[in-house]
Amino acid sequence: METKLILLVEDNADDELLMLRALKKNHILNRVVVARDGVEALDYLFSTGIYEGKDAEPLPQLILLDLKLPKLNGLEVLKRMRADQRTKYIPVVVLTSSTEEQDIISSYDLGANGFVQKPVDFNEFVEAAHQLGVYWLGVNRAVYPK
Amino acid sequence: MNNSPDSIEDLRISEIRYRRLFESARDGILILDFETRKITDVNPYTLEFLGYPREYFLGKELWEIGLLKDEEESAAAFRELQENHYVRYEDLPLENRNGEKWEVEVVSNVYTENNRQVIQCNIRDITSRFKAEEKLERLNREIERQAVAFKTLLSSISDMTFTFDRELRFRYANQSVEVLYGKKLEELIGKNFADLTYPEDLTAKIRQNLQQVFETGESVKGETLFPDTTGEIGFYEYIFNPVVSADGTVEIVVGSAREITERKRTEETIRKLNETLELRVAERTAELKAANKELEAFSYSVSHDLRAPLRAIDGFSRALLEDHAEQLDETGQNYLSRVCAASTHMAQLIEDLLNLSRLSRSEMRPASVNMSNLVREIAEMMQEGEPERTVKFTIEDDVIVMGDERLLRIALQNLLGNAWKFTSKRVQAEIVFGQLQNGEKTEYFVRDNGAGFDMAYADKLFGVFQRLHTVKEFDGTGIGLVTVQRIIHRHGGFIRAESKVGEGAAFYFTL
Numbered sequence: 001m002e003t004k005l006i007l008l009v010e011d012n013a014d015d016e017l018l019m020l021r022a023l024k025k026n027h028i029l030n031r032v033v034v035a036r037d038g039v040e041a042l043d044y045l046f047s048t049g050i051y052e053g054k055d056a057e058p059l060p061q062l063i064l065l066d067l068k069l070p071k072l073n074g075l076e077v078l079k080r081m082r083a084d085q086r087t088k089y090i091p092v093v094v095l096t097s098s099t100e101e102q103d104i105i106s107s108y109d110l111g112a113n114g115f116v117q118k119p120v121d122f123n124e125f126v127e128a129a130h131q132l133g134v135y136w137l138g139v140n141r142a143v144y145p146k
Numbered sequence: 147m148n149n150s151p152d153s154i155e156d157l158r159i160s161e162i163r164y165r166r167l168f169e170s171a172r173d174g175i176l177i178l179d180f181e182t183r184k185i186t187d188v189n190p191y192t193l194e195f196l197g198y199p200r201e202y203f204l205g206k207e208l209w210e211i212g213l214l215k216d217e218e219e220s221a222a223a224f225r226e227l228q229e230n231h232y233v234r235y236e237d238l239p240l241e242n243r244n245g246e247k248w249e250v251e252v253v254s255n256v257y258t259e260n261n262r263q264v265i266q267c268n269i270r271d272i273t274s275r276f277k278a279e280e281k282l283e284r285l286n287r288e289i290e291r292q293a294v295a296f297k298t299l300l301s302s303i304s305d306m307t308f309t310f311d312r313e314l315r316f317r318y319a320n321q322s323v324e325v326l327y328g329k330k331l332e333e334l335i336g337k338n339f340a341d342l343t344y345p346e347d348l349t350a351k352i353r354q355n356l357q358q359v360f361e362t363g364e365s366v367k368g369e370t371l372f373p374d375t376t377g378e379i380g381f382y383e384y385i386f387n388p389v390v391s392a393d394g395t396v397e398i399v400v401g402s403a404r405e406i407t408e409r410k411r412t413e414e415t416i417r418k419l420n421e422t423l424e425l426r427v428a429e430r431t432a433e434l435k436a437a438n439k440e441l442e443a444f445s446y447s448v449s450h451d452l453r454a455p456l457r458a459i460d461g462f463s464r465a466l467l468e469d470h471a472e473q474l475d476e477t478g479q480n481y482l483s484r485v486c487a488a489s490t491h492m493a494q495l496i497e498d499l500l501n502l503s504r505l506s507r508s509e510m511r512p513a514s515v516n517m518s519n520l521v522r523e524i525a526e527m528m529q530e531g532e533p534e535r536t537v538k539f540t541i542e543d544d545v546i547v548m549g550d551e552r553l554l555r556i557a558l559q560n561l562l563g564n565a566w567k568f569t570s571k572r573v574q575a576e577i578v579f580g581q582l583q584n585g586e587k588t589e590y591f592v593r594d595n596g597a598g599f600d601m602a603y604a605d606k607l608f609g610v611f612q613r614l615h616t617v618k619e620f621d622g623t624g625i626g627l628v629t630v631q632r633i634i635h636r637h638g639g640f641i642r643a644e645s646k647v648g649e650g651a652a653f654y655f656t657l
Contacts, residue, residue: 014455
């Protein structure tokens with residue numbers, strides 16, 4: 001059985017720490033891999049760049065994707081993921097500060113599975129993480145085409 | 147004289163014929179004795195004509211029956227008769243017995259009868275012919291008079307009027323045309339307009355237009371450039387109208403022309419002005435669009451960039467509280483919880499500011515809005531949100547206005563939300579919505595019986611983030627009323643407030 005892995009794509013160190021803490025508080029003990037920008041995220045998924053040559057990394061069960069990333073932004077990452085057979089079906093939840101409707105629309109347009117706003121209030125943050133975990137890691141059924 | 151039996155018979159027949167003519171003629175015939183000049187015979191028509199019996203005429207001279215004026219004229223007439231054996235009066239007046247006046251033509255001949263000289267006077271009634279001639283002359287004079295009046299009229303107007311015949315020659319031109327060509331009417335009449343000094347390209351157009359009128363029988367309008375006597379070129383508009391005869395052909399074209407140089411110049415100026423204006427409007431619109439875009443980018447940036455550090459502040463404060471509580475004393479924990487509260491508050495402020503700015507930028511979509519329904523919906527929602535509260539709503543029906551439904555909803559939400567909030571400490575909370583007439587204007591109002599405020603600070607009500615209560619008393623950022631005011635202003639209206647501390651508040655607005 002594959003370990004249920006979460007890929008967190010987040011450039012902000014504070015947000016990263018808070019997210020990890022939130023997941024821990026919710027007893028979500030899955031391994032979390034963090035990518036600090038869009039390029040790193042894709043490198044991980046496709047075993048390219050910094051991940052080249054190493055043993056193939058397992059594909060994540062869930063990807064938490066921030067939109068504002070250096071180098072390649074979140075929407076770009078999403079687009080490329082959805083274009084590749086290997087990563088086409090991996091659930092992606094866009095996690096971002098933005099409430100701009102255009103961002104939400106674009107995310108769904110490009111194939112995101114969910115859109116959650118990062119709240120300022122940390123408790124809400126934890127609650128959001130809890131709900132994410134319950135659904136995407138528990139109830140939802142994922143698929144990994146060979 | 148031949149006395150043969152044939153000639154006697156011929157004579158007799160001749161006599162009879164003559165007599166018959168004499169009797170039946172429809173002209174008057176008088177026979178006069180040459181020596182005495184007296185009437186010896188008169189035919190029936192004369193009697194009928196003049197109304198006198200035979201006896202009246204016999205033995206009288208012509209002037210005695212009114213044919214000639216007097217003896218003198220009679221003498222003159224006879225002298226001429228003697229000389230020429232013929233005299234003719236074209237037109238003599240004659241009055242009959244009833245006083246009716248006639249005009250007659252009189253022809254007199256002398257001939258010999260039985261060796262005596264006899265005068266035969268033929269009198270023909272030419273009254274009707276005379277009257278007709280007289281009428282004709284009168285008509286001609288009238289026509290002449292009207293023609294002169296007409297020409298004078300045409301010459302007194304500043305437009306040019308003219309007439310062309312089929313050979314495109316001037317038949318008539320008014321004074322303005324004379325001025326244009328610097329020629330008198332006499333010099334223009336009969337000249338083909340092309341012969342008068344003309345630039346060829348202009349001639350061609352006018353010639354074509356004229357010919358078109360002659361051929362089709364329909365008017366032609368046009369505009370053209372034309373030089374005057376000084377060589378200055380002006381703009382003229384003209385119209386050629388056909389004069390259609392009874393058989394459908396056009397013999398004459400009448401036309402008029404007017405100088406429109408000034409008008410053309412003005413039109414050109416206006417056109418250029420409009421172009422410049424449109425250009426400026428386009429520029430201004432582009433500037434506005436750009437400014438709006440900048441604002442949008444700014445808001446977007448704010449919504450991302452300000453929130454992230456806030457999240458960190460709040461998050462880690464809480465983390466400290468939760469994970470390291472034992473390392474902090476009560477004061478420390480107190481401080482940290484204040485930090486949390488502050489960051490939450492700040493987040494709300496940012497949210498409110500962003501909404502306010504978005505509001506000011508958004509487009510208005512005017513429609514007919516039933517505010518009573520909106521108030522009812524909002525009241526229901528608020529009640530659902532806090533079911534334990536009992537608030538009595540009095541909502542006037544059918545308050546319908548023209549406005550943007552979305553914006554009005556937000557405004558009402560704010561006003562009602564405030565009323566709801568500030569009545570929270572009342573046991574029997576009451577909120578009223580309705581409309582009333584204040585002079586000429588219709589005012590809409592939301593009134594509550596809540597905490598109210600001191601009117602002395604009323605002008606602070608609508609300041610951004612201004613509050614008249616502490617957060618402890620009533621929660622809020624103080625941006626609600628600013629939002630309402632902005633919405634009301636965008637509808638071209640005005641909002642005012644009335645209140646007494648402890649007796650509730652009322653907000654009145656127009657749209």
